[in-house]
Amino acid sequence: MGYWELVEAYFRSDNVVTQHLESYNQFVEERLPEIIEEHSVIDPEVGDLVIEIKDHKLELPMIGEKDQSRRRLYPMEARIRNKSYMSELWLNMIAIRRNVEIQRQTIKVGEIPVMVKSKLCWLHGLTPKELIRLGEDPEDMGGYFIINGVEKAIIAHDEPVSNKIIVSRADEQKTKIIAQVFSRRGAYTGKTMVIRRKDGIWNVSFPSVLQIRWTVLMRALGFTDDQEIIDALTGEKEILNDVLLNLEQSEVKTESQAMEIIGRIVAPGQIKDYQLRRAQEVIDNFLLPHIGTKPEHRKAKGYFLIRMAERTSEVYYNLRPVDDKDHLANKRIELAGRQMETLFVFALRALIRDIRFQVERALARRKRIKLQTIVRPSAFTDAINFAMNTGTWPNRRTGVSQILNRTNFLAPQYELTRVKSPLSKKRKNFEAREVHGTHFGRFCPIQTPEGQACGLVKHFALMAKTTTYSDPERIERLLRKLGVSTVVG
DSSP, X not given: OOHHHHHHHHHHHXXXXXXXXXXXXXXXXXXXXXXXXXXXXXOOSSTTEEEEEEEEEEOOOEEEOTTSOEEEOOHHHHHHTTOXXXXXXXXXXXXXXXXXXXXXXXXXXXXXXXXXXXXXXXTTTOOHHHHHHTTOOTTOOOOOEEETTEEEEEOEEEEEOBTOOEEEEOSTTSOOEEEEEEEEETTEEEEEEEEEOTTSOEXXXXXXXXXXXXXXXXXXXXXXXXXXXXXXXXXXXXXXXXXXXXXXXXXXXXXXXXXXXXXXXXXXXXXXHHHHHHHHHHHHXXXXXXXXXXXXXXXXXXXXXXXXXXXXXXXXXTSSOOOOTTSGXXXXXXXXXXXXXXXXXXXXXXHHHHHHHHHHHHHHTTOOOOHHHHOOHHHHHHHHHHHHHHOOOTTSOOSSEEEOOOSSXXXXXXXXXXXXXXXXXXXXXXXXXXXXXXXXXXXXXXXXXXXGGTTTEEEBOTTOOOOOOOOHHHHHHHHHHTTOOOSOO
C-alpha cells in the first residue's frame, strides 16, 4: 500500500473538524449534566422556599409555526429563514417549602446552539444521498453553528495547563521566582502563586488574598508542627535552609492565629466570628480548589504548597531549570466543546440569578409563586445569543465566535483549524511567536498571519489530533487500583 493510499484512508474516517465535533458531543453528553448537578439547588435566601433541579432534557432542533404546529428544523431551513439552529433545554424543577414538595414541573429554561453534524443535529449519521435530499453538501464537514441564519465558527484557544505547577523568573535580575498553578474545578479557575523573594521569604497569592506569608497559610492549613513540614521536603540542604529561614521568621505558631490574620485580610472591619468563617470559606473554596473544597482537604493543599515553594528554591539555586511556557506539555487547547461549557455555565448562573430575583419580588408583593412564571427562558438564551453574535465570551476573550468564511471549499476548514493565543498582539513576545519544537506534527510552521498576530494565531496540522477532556477521578481510581497511595487521607 502506498503513502497516499494511507492518507486517503485516514481522511475517510477523520477530518480536520472531528476534534470539534467530539468536544461538543462530550459537552452535551457528559459535562452539561455535571454542570446542572453542580447548580441543582437554587436558594433565594429570602423566605423558606428552595428550588431543586432533578433532571434535564435536550430536544433536537424544532421550529414552531403560527398554526401552533411543531416540526423538525434542518440546517438549510435555518440558513434560508434566518433562524438559529438551537436545541431547547428543559429542566425538571421542584419547589420545596419547609422540606415539603409544593410544586413539580418540567420547564423550558432556554436554548443552546447546536453544532452542525454533532449528535444533537438532525444531519448526524445521514448518508450522502439523504444529505443531498435535505439540500446539504455531502462533503460539508460540519463543526460550526447557525445563529440567525449566519454560520458561526468557534475558534480554538491555547491556554496554560490547569492544575500543574509552572515555575518562572519574575524580574530582570532573576532573583524573584514564582511558582504558579491555574487550579480548575468544574467551571471555576483560580490562580495560586508562591513567590520566593530575594531574601528567601515565601509569599502566597490566591483569589481573595492578594499576598500572605507562606508560613501563615501553612499554619491555617493545620501544619502547626515544624517537623511535619520539614519531613515533607526532598532533602536538599539549600531548600531546608529556606524552610528553616521562613519558619524562624514566622511569629504565628497556631492555626487560630493564622485564621485570624486571614480573616482580617478577607473581611476587614467585620466582627471576629464572621472573619473566621469567611477565612475558612476562602481557604476551602478559592485555594487550590482542584484538590478539594472541604476542610479535610486542607492537609493535601498544604503538601501541594510545600511542593510549590520547593520548586521556587530549586530554580533559585539552579537545581532545576525554569519551565518552558511555550512547550505544548504546559498548554491545553480549548476546543468548541470547552468554550461552550464556559458559556453554558455563565448563562445558567444568569438564569439562577434571575430566578432568585423573581422569587424575592414575588415574596415582597405577597404573590403566589409559580415555577412557570418565575423561570424566564430569555435570561438564559439572551446570554448565549449575545456571546455567539458578538464573539465576546464571559472570560473576557474576544473573537471566540466568528462568521464562517465560505469563499471556497478550503476556507471553512482553514477557519476551523485555527488556534488563537490569549497573549496580547501588541507585545513583542518573541519566544511565544517562534515555532517551538513541540509544534512538529501538531501545528503548521508556515500557516500564520502577517503583522501583529504573527505566531500568536496558529493552525492545526492536517493530521493533528486533539484529545478531549478526561475525568481525573476516573484516572485516580485506576491509580489506586494499581496500588498508588495518597500522601494524606
